[in-house]
Amino acid sequence: MPQTKKEMVGFVCNKLTVLDEFRRVKVKGENTLRLEWKCKCECGNSVWKRGGILRKLIYKDCGHSKENKKEDTNQLAERLIDAVYGNLKIIEVLGYGKRVKCICLLCNKNTMVKKLDTLDQNSMCQECRWNINGNNKFIVPHSFMQMFLRNAKERNLDVTVDRTFLSKLFASQNGRCALSGQEIVFRYGKGRVRYTETTASIDRIDSNKPYSEDNVQWVHKHINVMKHRCSDEQFFNHCKQIYFHLKDRYESENIRQINTKEQQAA
Numbered sequence: 613m614p615q616t617k618k619e620m621v622g623f624v625c626n627k628l629t630v631l632d633e634f635r636r637v638k639v640k641g642e643n644t645l646r647l648e649w650k651c652k653c654e655c656g657n658s659v660w661k662r663g664g665i666l667r668k669l670i671y672k673d674c675g676h677s678k679e680n681k682k683e684d685t686n687q688l689a690e691r692l693i694d695a696v697y698g699n700l701k702i703i704e705v706l707g708y709g710k711r712v713k714c715i716c717l718l719c720n721k722n723t724m725v726k727k728l729d730t731l732d733q734n735s736m737c738q739e740c741r742w743n744i745n746g747n748n749k750f751i752v753p754h755s756f757m758q759m760f761l762r763n764a765k766e767r768n769l770d771v772t773v774d775r776t777f778l779s780k781l782f783a784s785q786n787g788r789c790a791l792s793g794q795e796i797v798f799r800y801g802k803g804r805v806r807y808t809e810t811t812a813s814i815d816r817i818d819s820n821k822p823y824s825e826d827n828v829q830w831v832h833k834h835i836n837v838m839k840h841r842c843s844d845e846q847f848f849n850h851c852k853q854i855y856f857h858l859k860d861r862y863e864s865e866n867i868r869q870i871n872t873k874e875q876q877a878a
């Protein structure tokens with residue numbers, strides 16, 4: 613390690629080589645002077661660097677690698693921000709691209725992803741993953757809730773049920789329509805709920821009352837439209853009427869086969 617000024621000249625600290633030129637700089641807020649050496653970087657830049665730190669070989673270069681990294685990070689950010697992998701949308705690139713901050717589109721919470729190559733079409737935050745793989749595979753997606761609340765507000769309907777309650781209700785119905793017994797689903801695609809393919813809908817059992825804990829049930833969205841403002845019993849009676857009125861027309865063996873094929877194709 614160089615001790616004297618003479619020994620400092622030509623000293624190599626990583627990509628920096630100390631030149632035969634130094635200056636004394638006043639230290640901010642102190643009454644002392646600091647010795648700085650002019651250095652030549654491998655990249656061609658000349659910079660002033662502190663002697664003590666040069667001697668400890670701490671400087672890597674003039675700062676160009678950091679600048680490059682910053683530039684790389686900016687380029688990476690341009691490519692990655694707003695990209696959606698499964699249910700995760702990238703909102704920030706951190707640590708020179710070592711980590712990305714994402715928003716989980718299922719629960720709307722932020723989550724950090726350390727390995728970019730782990731992102732794929734099944735990505736979601738750890739909490740949602742736990743919920744789906746764990747006890748509660750009936751968790752209602754946040755975006756569905758938002759749509760539901762928005763619609764209710766537009767129709768001036770009071771909502772006193774929350775997502776937790778509705779998820780538990782959905783679980784208690786085993787994910788099936790309360791009226792028809794059909795399985796009802798939330799379809800995820802590109803990180804959002806795809807409403808055209810989602811068949812879940814929340815029905816007010818009594819259409820004169822609000823969305824409250826004792827007045828809601830999960831039904832297939834088509835069933836909900838058909839039920840309109842009927843009570844369950846009125847709706848059932850209509851269905852029965854339709855069934856007896858039309859069964860001869862639709863229940864021949866041929867029609868049943870066609871229907872089955874259509875269902876399979878759907």
Ligand SMILES: [Zn+2]
Nearest residue numbers: 653655674676
């Ligand atoms: Zn440099």
Ligand SMILES: [Zn+2]
Nearest residue numbers: 716719737740
């Ligand atoms: Zn989540």
